[in-house]
Amino acid sequence: MSPPVVEQIISVLSLLIDENEEHE
Structure with a gap:
């Protein structure tokens, strides 16, 4: 029951x- 907004x-x-990982 997860709306598309959450996805x-x-x-x-x-x-x-x-x-963020690339910046590190």
Whole structure:
């Protein structure tokens, strides 16, 4: 029971985490 909004947020978080890892 997870709305599509939550899935989009997870996608954005994944992208942010990926960028953060690259910056380190």
